[in-house]
Amino acid sequence: MLFPTITFAVFFLLVFVGNWLLMPRPRLWKPFILLASCVFYGWWEWRFVLLLALSAVANQLFAKAIERAATAAAGKWLLAAAVAVNLGVLGWFKYYGFFVTSVADFLAVFHLNADLPLLRILLPVGISFLTFRVLSYVIDVYRGKLHTSSLLDFAVYVAFFPYIMAGPIARAGEFLPQLAGPRDPRRVDTSRAFFLIFAGLAKKMLLADYLATHIVNGVFTTPGQYTSLETLLGIVGYSVQIYCDFSAYADIAIGISLLLGFELPENFNAPYTAISVQDFWRRWHMTLSRWLRDYLYIPLGGNRKGPTRTSVNIMITMVLGGLWHGAGWPFIFWGLLHGSAQVVEHRRLDIRKLRVQRRLRPADGRAAGAPPGPPEIDLRPWGGGVWPRIGVFVFVTFAWVFFRSATFGAALSVLAQLFRGWGSIGAAVTPVLLLVIAVGIGVQYVPRSLYERVEAGFSVLNPLVQGGLLAVGFMLLDVLGPTGPASFLYFRF
Amino acid sequence: MDDREPDTLPFGRRRRTAASALVAILVAFVLGVLFNAPAMKKTAMDLPFGGQRSFRLALVSPAAAVSHWVFLDRPAQFAAAVLGKPDPGPVPVEVVVLSPRPTSQPTASGRPRAKPEDKPLPKPRAGHPMRLYIAGDSMAGIPGMALVNLSRDTHLIRPLLDYRISSGLVRPDSFNWPVQLQRQVKAFDPGAAVVMWGANDNQGMQTSSGKVYEFGSGGWEKEYRKRIGDAIAILFGGGVRRIYWVGQPVMPESIYDRKIRVMNDIFRSEASKHPGVQYIDAYEVLSDGGGYSQYLRDEKGKMQQVREADGEHLTYAGGMRLAKVVMAAIKADWFGDKTPGAGSASPSPKASAKATPAP
Numbered sequence: 001m002l003f004p005t006i007t008f009a010v011f012f013l014l015v016f017v018g019n020w021l022l023m024p025r026p027r028l029w030k031p032f033i034l035l036a037s038c039v040f041y042g043w044w045e046w047r048f049v050l051l052l053a054l055s056a057v058a059n060q061l062f063a064k065a066i067e068r069a070a071t072a073a074a075g076k077w078l079l080a081a082a083v084a085v086n087l088g089v090l091g092w093f094k095y096y097g098f099f100v101t102s103v104a105d106f107l108a109v110f111h112l113n114a115d116l117p118l119l120r121i122l123l124p125v126g127i128s129f130l131t132f133r134v135l136s137y138v139i140d141v142y143r144g145k146l147h148t149s150s151l152l153d154f155a156v157y158v159a160f161f162p163y164i165m166a167g168p169i170a171r172a173g174e175f176l177p178q179l180a181g182p183r184d185p186r187r188v189d190t191s192r193a194f195f196l197i198f199a200g201l202a203k204k205m206l207l208a209d210y211l212a213t214h215i216v217n218g219v220f221t222t223p224g225q226y227t228s229l230e231t232l233l234g235i236v237g238y239s240v241q242i243y244c245d246f247s248a249y250a251d252i253a254i255g256i257s258l259l260l261g262f263e264l265p266e267n268f269n270a271p272y273t274a275i276s277v278q279d280f281w282r283r284w285h286m287t288l289s290r291w292l293r294d295y296l297y298i299p300l301g302g303n304r305k306g307p308t309r310t311s312v313n314i315m316i317t318m319v320l321g322g323l324w325h326g327a328g329w330p331f332i333f334w335g336l337l338h339g340s341a342q343v344v345e346h347r348r349l350d351i352r353k354l355r356v357q358r359r360l361r362p363a364d365g366r367a368a369g370a371p372p373g374p375p376e377i378d379l380r381p382w383g384g385g386v387w388p389r390i391g392v393f394v395f396v397t398f399a400w401v402f403f404r405s406a407t408f409g410a411a412l413s414v415l416a417q418l419f420r421g422w423g424s425i426g427a428a429v430t431p432v433l434l435l436v437i438a439v440g441i442g443v444q445y446v447p448r449s450l451y452e453r454v455e456a457g458f459s460v461l462n463p464l465v466q467g468g469l470l471a472v473g474f475m476l477l478d479v480l481g482p483t484g485p486a487s488f489l490y491f492r493f
Numbered sequence: 494m495d496d497r498e499p500d501t502l503p504f505g506r507r508r509r510t511a512a513s514a515l516v517a518i519l520v521a522f523v524l525g526v527l528f529n530a531p532a533m534k535k536t537a538m539d540l541p542f543g544g545q546r547s548f549r550l551a552l553v554s555p556a557a558a559v560s561h562w563v564f565l566d567r568p569a570q571f572a573a574a575v576l577g578k579p580d581p582g583p584v585p586v587e588v589v590v591l592s593p594r595p596t597s598q599p600t601a602s603g604r605p606r607a608k609p610e611d612k613p614l615p616k617p618r619a620g621h622p623m624r625l626y627i628a629g630d631s632m633a634g635i636p637g638m639a640l641v642n643l644s645r646d647t648h649l650i651r652p653l654l655d656y657r658i659s660s661g662l663v664r665p666d667s668f669n670w671p672v673q674l675q676r677q678v679k680a681f682d683p684g685a686a687v688v689m690w691g692a693n694d695n696q697g698m699q700t701s702s703g704k705v706y707e708f709g710s711g712g713w714e715k716e717y718r719k720r721i722g723d724a725i726a727i728l729f730g731g732g733v734r735r736i737y738w739v740g741q742p743v744m745p746e747s748i749y750d751r752k753i754r755v756m757n758d759i760f761r762s763e764a765s766k767h768p769g770v771q772y773i774d775a776y777e778v779l780s781d782g783g784g785y786s787q788y789l790r791d792e793k794g795k796m797q798q799v800r801e802a803d804g805e806h807l808t809y810a811g812g813m814r815l816a817k818v819v820m821a822a823i824k825a826d827w828f829g830d831k832t833p834g835a836g837s838a839s840p841s842p843k844a845s846a847k848a849t850p851a852p
Contacts, residue, residue, distance in 0.1 A: 006526075006533060013522060020511040101788065101796045108794065185511035189502065194517070221638040221809070222654075224645035259514055406809050449504070456504035463513045467520020472568075474521065475528035479572040 001043040003252050004201055011040065012256065015161075019260050023182045030152050030179070033160070033260075040161035041125075048124040051089075056155040058085065059134040063141040063148045079142045083135065090131045093124055098327030126165040128324055132291050134158060137172035139295055146173050153179045162253040162260070166246070168267040169287040175262070183261025191459030194466065195451070196255030198473055204248035205481030207440045211241040214436075215428045220404050223417040227426035231417040233433060238404050239397040240440030243271060246285070270444035272396070275388040276381045277341040280396055288324075292317050307350055314346065315339040325403070330411060334403040341395060345381035353377055393441075528569055530560035539659070539667040541696035542705050609734045609769035614827055615684070617649040623827055624651050626681055626733070628674065629689035631658040632741060632805075635812035636775075636819070640687060643813075643820045650823070653681050661694040662720045671720075671727055678731025685827070686728050687819055689739035689775075691760070692805070695752040709755055717756075721763045725770060735826050736770045737819055738763075742779035742811075745804040750785070771822055778818050779811060789814070 001008050015036045022029040042049040062082035069075035091099070124130075137154065140146035149157075149172075157175050219226050219234025226234060250267035257264045267287050274280035281289045297317040303310040315336070322335020356377055382388035405411035458466065502508070526533070534557045537549035560566040617623035625644055627637040637654040644650035655677060660668035670690070677683075698713055699705045706713035728736055740757040744750040757776055764772035779799060781789060787800045791814070799811030807815065 009522060009525075013518060016511075016515065016518060020515075097788065097798060101798070104796050187508040188511050188514050189506075190509040190514040190517065191506060192502075193514075218638075221635070222641045222645075224642055259518075261511075410809070452503045452506065456502070456506035459507040459509065460505075463509070463516035464520055466517040467522075468524060470517065470521035471524030471528060474525045475569050476572060478529050478532060479569050 001040050003249070003256075004205060007043075011036075016259060020185050023185060023261065026179075026182060029182070030156055034152070034156050037156070037159035037161035037164065041159065041164055044125050051124055051127075052130070052159050053155075055086075055089070055130060055134055056151065056158045059138055059158075060148070060151050060154050063138050063154075066138065066142050067148050075142055079138065082138045086131050086135055086138075090127060093127055095323075095327045129163070129165075129167050129169055130158065132169050132288070132324075133172070135295065136169070136291065137176075140171070140173055146176070149176050149179070160257075160262075162256040162262075163264060166249045166253075167285075167287055168250050168253065168264050169291055170264050171287075171291070174265055178262050185261070188261060189258050190466075191455045193255040193258035194470060195455045195458065196251040196258070198470065200248040200251030200255065201474070201477055202248075203244040203251070203440075203443075205477050207436050208241045208245035208248060209481060210436055211237040211244075211433075211440070214430075214433060216241050216404075218428070219417075220410070220414055223414045226417060226428065227424050228418050228420060228422045230426035230428045231414060233429060233437065235401055235414065235418075236397055237433070237437055239272070239393070239400050240437050242400065242403075243268070243444075244440050272393050272441055272444050273389060274392045274396075275384055276345050277338060277392060277395065278345055278381065280392055281338070281342070288321070292321050296320065303346070307347065310346060311343045314342050318342065328406070330402045330405055330408060333408070334399050337395075337399045337402070348381045349377075349379060524565070526556050527560040527563070527565040530557040531566050531569070533557070539664065542699065543697065608767065609729050614734055617647075617684075617827060619648070622649050622651040623685060624653070624681055624683040625823070626677055626683035626686045626728075627652060627654045627656070627688075628670070628677070628686065629656050629739070630660050630692050631656065632692040632807070633687075633689035633739070634658075635807045635809055636689070636739070636815040637687070637812075639809065639813040639816035640819055643816055647824075647828075649828075653677070653683070659693055661690050661692070662717065662724065663694045663696060663698040666699070671723055674724060674727045675731065678728060678733060682731075683728075683733055685735040685737065685823060686733045687737045687739060687823075688724065688728075689741070691741045691753065691756040694756060695749065708752065714759065717759060718763055721759065722767075725763070725767050729769065734769065735823075736767075737773055737822055738770055739773040739815070739819060740775045742775045742807070742815070743783075743785045745785045745787075745800075749805075771826075773815075773819055773822060775815050775818075778815050779807070 001011060015033075018032055018036070019029070022032050038049045038052070041052060059082065062078060062085075066075050066078045066082070069078055137146065137157070141148055148154075153176055154172075156179060157170075157172055160170075160175070163170055214237075215226075215230065215234045216238045219231050220238070223231060247268040254264045254266070265287050267285060269283040269286065271280055271284035274283055297313055300313040300316060301309050302313060305313075318339030319332055319335040322331045322333070322338070325331050325334075380388070382391060401414055402408070402411045405414065458469075461469075530553065534550070534553045537546060537553045540546035540549060557566070615621075615623075625640075627633065627640055629637065633656040634654075637656050641652045641654050644652040655673070657668050657670075657673075660670065662670060665671065678686075694717070695708055697705050697707050698716055700712075700716055704712070706716060725736060738760055740760050741753045744753050754776070757774075761772045761774075764770040777783070779789070780786070787798060787804065788796050789799050789811075791797050791810070797810040797814075798808050799814060800806065801808055
């Protein structure tokens with residue numbers, strides 16, 4: 001079920017009413033919301049509901065066993081088993097084909113013709129998000145940060161429909177406490193919810209889908225048909241498209257959750273205003289970044305084991321982050337690019353710190369006339385201002401070319417086209433295209449306080465007026481947007 | 494002590510009750526339905542003939558009537574008109590299939606002869622490329638893009654890709670291909686056309702008399718053959734000299750695949766009836782010994798994923814595999830055997846009327 005459809009509107013209306021009617025009775029509410037989530041997910045493919053059920057039961061058993069483990073070693077083994085099972089399931093659905101074809105290609109180098117079995121495996125929507133959600137639960141139980149919850153609570157957490165398809169990756173520790181008691185129907189943050197839902201739909205329908213159909217899909221599939229300027233705008237357009245598409249889903253998911261009384265973590269914070277690649281990852285897909293940091297980078301040693309290990313840990317984290325997005329070498333390369341950039345930034349900061357320390361070394365360990373307290377070191381690898389922002393955007397946009405392309409060859413064809421046809425502008429370069437790209441980037445530079453003022457103004461309106469304004473807004477979106485709903489990009493991840 | 498969260502948030506934003514939210518949602522829903530009722534009706538009408546379509550229409554039609562009666566359909570129409578977007582409604586009730594334009598060789602009966610001009614094909618050369626029109630449904634999208642890339646490589650073919658999602662020959666009320674073909678051949682003046690329909694044609698079809706035929710019935714087949722003939726006549730009538738009619742590939746689901754084979758048989762036999770029309774056997778090109786496979790080996794023996802995750806649509810590798818076969822057929826007709834790459838179609842560049850083995 002897609003968000004921008006009348007089917008979902010009817011579904012949500014029914015769920016909203018049921019949600020608040022049953023909220024005071026958790027014993028009824030929890031099965032209800034679980035059933036609603038299964039309907040939502042099963043609408044796509046009912047057999048995948050079984051996967052949800054199996055995931056919930058298996059991980060609950062693992063978590064209980066870990067909690068009751070007699071020794072630390074036993075707990076560790078159980079955790080390893082849980083991680084292996086979850087990653088095994090993910091690998092089966094998502095990486096089987098990639099693995100088999102890669103092995104076959106590798107063997108072919110040695111003239112070995114391996115007739116490996118290739119199966120048609122239907123990828124369950126949102127399985128990568130599901131895997132990370134349930135792993136957060138099992139790992140936090142192992143770490144003692146979380147107590148196991150009831151199976152019903154855990155199943156609600158696993159299947160909660162607003163985030164099931166494409167995040168945000170709400171951790172068990174963020175969501176399960178909200179199930180402890182009924183949400184208060186007198187304190188619903190409705191205006192923020194409506195704003196997020198509307199803004200999400202606008203970003204998706206007006207910006208992302210327009211860019212996809214107008215230029216991005218063409219530039220990335222038939223680059224030879226486009227001039228260099230069109231190609232450049234197509235590449236930049238993809239940067240805007242993927243932000244508008246993915247953040248739109250997150251906005252709508254957060255908004256819908258708010259209307260049901262639940263808060264989900266933020267997933268985007270103006271990522272194209274970042275002043276470094278590290279900063280970008282603190283703003284882009286924030287729940288994934290935090291997950292990778294807390295459950296992969298830090299357990300690997302983080303930055304505690306010297307510069308070399310730090311660099312290795314960053315590279316491992318980013319490459320696996322790339323692989324998480326999709327089964328293919330371009331995704332891995334995309335991760336490598338981002339990892340390398342962060343390693344460079346880390347090294348740059350390390351050198352800066354070293355220089356400051358050297359300056360402080362004479363006499364009593366502090367430069368003459370230096371103020372008391374620790375020295376101030378600029379922790380921004382490239383400083384602030386406009387140029388670092390432009391540089392990071394250019395880098396991120398360049399890396400997206402590999403993320404978007406099916407093969408390296410396809411990515412290189414797109415990049416090569418940047419240098420082949422500067423003789424003319426191209427028919428795809430229109431004022432609307434330039435406006436859409438400018439808006440897609442520009443909205444990230446609008447101060448947050450402005451959005452909050454609009455939300456505050458909306459919140460005091462009569463609900464009849466609120467509904468009327470929303471209806472007019474939806475009508476305009478329908479008129480301005482493309483015909484028919486398009487699937488969200490991150491569903492495939 | 495009250496440990497509840499404060500009622501006011503930044504800039505005085507107020508939390509509201511769930512009841513207040515319900516009122517806003519209901520108003521937005523009802524008004525939204527009325528504002529968008531014509532578009533919703535159009536969406537319902539585009540569904541395949543049957544119970545679901547009737548049910549959806551029964552729900553939406555009264556809303557569309559009310560919307561029209563209280564003028565709430567006008568804002569969307571006005572906004573669409575200002576923006577130059579096509580008006581979603583009202584939907585034409587009857588099916589409109591344009592009569593093909595007369596060709597240069599009309600028959601005695603006056604019906605256009607579905608045949609290209611008999612003159613030799615002009616050899617494309619620098620400055621005078623052959624214009625290639627590529628049309629079809631969503632299945633034509635990726636192979637069409639691959640064909641565009643191959644065309645560009647020749648420097649002698651100027652392609653135009655025109656594929657429409659959820660379209661076909663059976664539902665001109667949803668998307669009218671005959672009208673589109675007439676427009677495009679007039680505007681683009683192609684020398685050759687590659688067409689690929691059928692993926693959405695596995696449904697009932699309404700004739701101009703209003704009768705609806707079930708898929709696969711005698712009436713359905715007769716009408717479908719007529720529409721294929723009409724499409725061919727429109728293309729030839731517009732000056733197209735060669736048509737490459739691409740069949741549908743093998744499908745993973747057996748019932749759908751059976752229907753695809755029914756349509757492929759029709760495409761093949763219609764192609765054999767019309768000089769200048771060549772059938773491209775996508776079923777064979779994209780099957781593994783006649784059976785379905787998501788992966789196939791390329792000419793170098795390298796394993797490629799040829800189908801998307803949905804199992805049906807082609808990946809770029811799959812599209813390129815098919816496009817190479819089409820390009821080989823085009824080059825054989827338009828360039829002889831001398832153009833570089835003319836013989837590069839692989840695997841098994843079969844553009845034949847050979848019966849496809851059942852999987």
